Amino acid sequence: EDQVTQSPEALRLQEGESSSLNCSYTVSGLRGLFWYRQDPGKGPEFLFTLYSAGEEKEKERLKATLTKKESFLHITAPKPEDSATYLCAVQAPTGGFKTIFGAGTRLFVKA
Amino acid sequence: DSGVTQTPKHLITATGQRVTLRCSPRSGDLSVYWYQQSLDQGLQFLIQYYNGEERAKGNILERFSAQQFPDLHSELNLSSLELGDSALYFCASSVGGGGGEKLFFGSGTQLSVL
Numbered sequence A: 001e002d003q004v005t006q007s008p009e010a011l012r013l014q015e016g017e018s019s020s021l022n023c024s025y026t027v028s029g030l031r032g033l034f035w036y037r038q039d040p041g042k043g044p045e046f047l048f049t050l051y052s053a054g055e056e057k058e059k060e061r062l063k064a065t066l067t068k069k070e071s072f073l074h075i076t077a078p079k080p081e082d083s084a085t086y087l088c089a090v091q092a093p094t095g096g097f098k099t100i101f102g103a104g105t106r107l108f109v110k111a
Numbered sequence B: 001d002s003g004v005t006q007t008p009k010h011l012i013t014a015t016g017q018r019v020t021l022r023c024s025p026r027s028g029d030l031s032v033y034w035y036q037q038s039l040d041q042g043l044q045f046l047i048q049y050y051n052g053e054e055r056a057k058g059n060i061l062e063r064f065s066a067q068q069f070p071d072l073h074s075e076l077n078l079s080s081l082e083l084g085d086s087a088l089y090f091c092a093s094s095v096g097g098g099g100g101e102k103l104f105f106g107s108g109t110q111l112s113v114l
Helices: none
Strands: A003-007 A010-014 A019-026 A032-038 A045-050 A056-059 A062-066 A070-075 A084-091 A099-101 A105-110 B005-007 B010-013 B019-024 B031-038 B042-050 B053-057 B064-068 B074-078 B087-094 B109-113
Touching (some): A003 A084, A010 A019, A019 A032, A019 A084, A032 A062, A032 A070, A070 A084, A099 B042, B019 B109, B031 B074, B042 B064, B074 B087
Parallel strands (some): A010 A105, B010 B109
Antiparallel strands (some): A019 A070, A032 A045, A032 A084, A084 A099, A084 A105, B005 B019, B019 B074, B031 B042, B031 B087, B042 B053, B064 B074
């Protein structure tokens, strides 16, 4: 069964304190690994897609990396506005390319 | 603004009732996805439609049904509602129906069953 596990569940950082979020996945025939950001009461917003092991993507203070079993979202020098829930998702051909989400990591950045 | 429109934003109803949630995808997107998000379950995939046809099915209850119309908007019907159906329901859309595509989410419908 396709599965996505994210850790930690919650992360509290001081402004400027860099850290990483983890996403472990078990899926047959990965078609893509996605990172989304979700603010309270809003729909998830797309950040990155990674397709193969070794791939990296960057956007402002965020950098996503992918291995054969996990992905990391590195946050460099975070700011309070980076506070949100970060969701990892995988897409596989099993059952028609459905996108399966992890439970998310809630990030709190204090000024 | 993602371009995906969901109505209504809030819905309060009683147990045993039936409700319909509506979603208009982004212009040009052929796929529509429905997700349920509750505090203890996270984002759960319900169902996907591509150009009017059911493409993938997740953990959707038999009391729930959906369809995509010729103009590509979609409706999610929830019947015989139970307290546990209270959740945030999201619609998302993508250009095609195949793999590797990012999803664009609407702002959700908050359903409260009393």
